[in-house]
Amino acid sequence: MRAAATSILWRDGRRLSPWRLLVALVLASAVGFWGFISVQNWAGASTLENRSPWFAGYVDATATPVFAFEDVEETAARDIVLSFIVADPDEPCTPTWGTAYDLDEAAAELDLDRRLARVEQLGADLSISFGGLLNDELATVCTNPAELVRAYDQVIERYDVSTIDLDIEGENLTDAVAGQRRAEAIATLQERRRAAGDDLAVWLTLPVIPSGLTEDGTTFVQQMIETGVDVAGVNVMTMNYGEAREEGESMADASIRALQATHRQLGIIYELADIELGSATLWRKIGATPMLGQNDVVDEVFTTKDAEELNAWAVETGIGRMSVWSLNRDVQCGPNYVDLSRVSDACSGVPQGDVRFADLLAKGFTGRLDSVAGVVTTPEPRDPSDFIDDPETSPYPIWDEDNAYLAGSKVVWYRNVYEAKWWTRGELPDNPVLNEWEVPWTLIGPVLEGEKPQETPTLPEGAYPEWQGTAVYDKGQRILFDGTPYESKWWNQGDSPEAYAADPDSSPWSPVPLDEVEELAAEWEATGTIADRTSTEGAAESAAEEAD
Template identity: 45%
Template sequence: MSPIRARATSRFAGRRLSAGRLLLSLAAMVLIPAAVTAVAVVPGLPPAVAGASVDSRWFAGYYDVTLESGAQLADSPLGTSAGGAVLAFVVAADADDCTPTWGKAYSLDQAAQTFELDRRVERMRREGQPLAVSFGGAINTELAAACSSVTETTDAYRIVMDRYGIDVMDLDIEGEMLADDESTARRAEAVARLQEERRDDGGALDVWLTLPVAPQGLTAEGLAQVEQMLDAGVDLAGVNVMTMNYGTDGSVAPMSSLSIDALKATATQLSDIWHERTLALPAGGVWALLGATPMIGQNDVKGEVFTVDDARALNEFATAQGLARVSIWSLNRDQTCGSNYPHVSTVATSCSGIEQAGASFATVLEDGYTGTPSARPAAVTDADTIADDAETSPYPIWSSRSYYSAGVMVVWNGSVYVSKWWNEDAAKPDDPSLNTDASAWTYVGPVLTTDSPFALPTLPAGTYPDWSADALYDQGDIVQYEGTPYEARWWSQAKRPDRSVLDHDYSPWKLMTGS
């Protein structure tokens, strides 16, 4: 899965499933072409149905962190299902720099500053909402490939998991990473070490492998990823297969049918792997080790479309088999495209490309999936509220006497809020008598002990003329007020520039942040 999935090619490039081939695959699993070959499955009865216990089955869609911006804060909950969300994707800063980043677009610190990721994760933790972190994806460099040693790789993974206080790790391995034997071995050993560290500290680390799949099952390279993890001593929570991009013309069979075939074949393959290593399957059998992640709506292959009806069919199968996990790529895309987007057959990052008629893929697929990713109850963190203090707060303290434009952040009663529209003398951000729709404010998360105090940018005295209440200013004039630079947007006199920090709409000044 990729943060920007606009490629028109399949993971199984060059392969197409004809109607004749599909019939053969339904009768007995066959090999797909050698370009990317799936391992043949011996025909026979499918693994026994039992599956994960009902209360441990979980749904959590992938949430593409790299698409975030501060303006989205009021409209983008990280995840509303019982299973929370899978944050994607942590990758290396560069091919030879194993510093963890979000999609190479943001460092971990930049993500905290730009779209409040640390604060929003802490909010979910305090509210008992679980989260998982996904490493890898279809583009960029997975950490194990950029790091030069197992120790470096372990450290990189630990930095991320510890920073966000998360105990579920998802490893999305695809593309070139599948064939990289050195990084595969390094990754497995690093994950085994990290898992052992957590156990020694009295904690836990659940590890999921997310892999591409064909209707005939996992490829040889995918199976090798599973085997390497097990042989390194990793206790795998499960294998999540990407039920998408099969390389069909869209008319061979519904996407749900191809996905169900893929899950059945993978179940047999995993049963064999566990049997070969004399490893005990979970109490629910192999289905308790399996997950499925469809790409909702338009897939990367133009002819392939995963519809809401496909979602219902997949959910019915998953529920009957007791599939442990269901996800989607991605929560950001779970909506009908707007009328101004005419290219619906081209994959968009913020909509599905199909008419959903008000339905939500997440709602359909999470039906019956009420557990959490770790199968452990999400612990609600009860932390002390940090007192409001203008000297230490990360944003200005809210005041009924100030004007606030949409998108402005404030602090009130130990919490951070973002303004949804221009307002003045509105109700307090935490007014308990107002619901979310009626309030001018959206709760973002708590003030953190790690927050830096709010401060405006300053320049050396004399860089620009000091503002004067007596002077007349025209558009483009630049002044300093208490050391901070501002640029005039239109003619004004006696209008203090610092008012523009909170009121972007009506102040004749704008804060110069790039000086």
């Protein structure tokens, strides 16, 4: 654990240089004129994108047997997130450890303060987590705003932390009134501490499924940001997916999908708050917390292979945080623990030998928990020219609100490629909705440097008859239009294939698939002819229509 900055002479355990001290004093002298300019703001000038991502495992402070988080052999002197601070059942504005101990009792009966002092001696950082699934988080039952702020502050001051974690789930999350109360209290506390020159990073830990945060989750994030909380990041519990996980999908793949969906949602939440952030900065504001080994859902097991795959993807992507639930469980169960499908607080329920999940997941996460505590979220306006779609450098047509698009159609919009999930017309590809199922478009990825429009496959003159406006065409007949082969979807006359681009659903023509065109071109080059490929189904239907 590291002391919060309470003096301009010290920061992060290092004495300020004379030059930095002079700058700090000049900034401090400007308080009367500018309102306040804190050392925290000055020190946090470097961007979040450039800070190293960090790993910190959760420790259940009250689980039995007691976990020796202060033992360097158990934690490898890593940062920890100690959980959970919740409300006293009888005194709702009194913070307790899991309802079992108030802060003084924890010091006496768990020797908690002394053990945390040992953690600090080992050079590790500490975060305190409020909430969890089983008990009432403070804001859920403490309805007096001043008392609520005092309760949070009591914990922060007692354990001298500059990063807190709000693990909000279950009924604590579905209570939107409590969520607003929580947001207002944290906003007040963060503003006061920053005004005093102290850091307070606020992480939100929330349940997730592969399609993203729940509606209650996005509501809570919005409450925090709109109330003025500078949210350090959203840490999603990549676990217990249930039926939301696709059949045969690995836990690593389901977790990656969940993180990608959360990234999209978080970007939209900030956009709705008129705070523009770049993709890399948003990734730095996202954390993952898998439940190692056997999850609460019986058929969900997070293996060491899943840990390796999730870690590799997370490091490459640049997410800001990796955690694990929990360090208490990061050991193989002994021979006396028979039912491995029953989740244990003290072992993983999977074979892992001497391998630790924490080691696998922490690989590449070289930063420290408190290293980003002083970063202030700053909008990152981008150059509008970066979003000009040029047909000459776009691999697909640029989206047009007047055009209709069939499922599978790809378009370019604001330098990104989107694919239609179903028929659509006039619906923006980047419509800022929180749930992906609400929009007909899937974001594939950015337009890459050097890309050009895809060439329309053509056939030489004579391969098929040229389209004639006066001719009658039956279903399945093929023609050439500007060298592009089309097939008739139904009987038609006078309908130009050119209309397909604007309204593919209503057009009686559809272009012959690219792979087939390539085969036809090879056939023409080899033989000088193309076999009749009018569909037998189309011919039969046309014959039936003529008979009628």
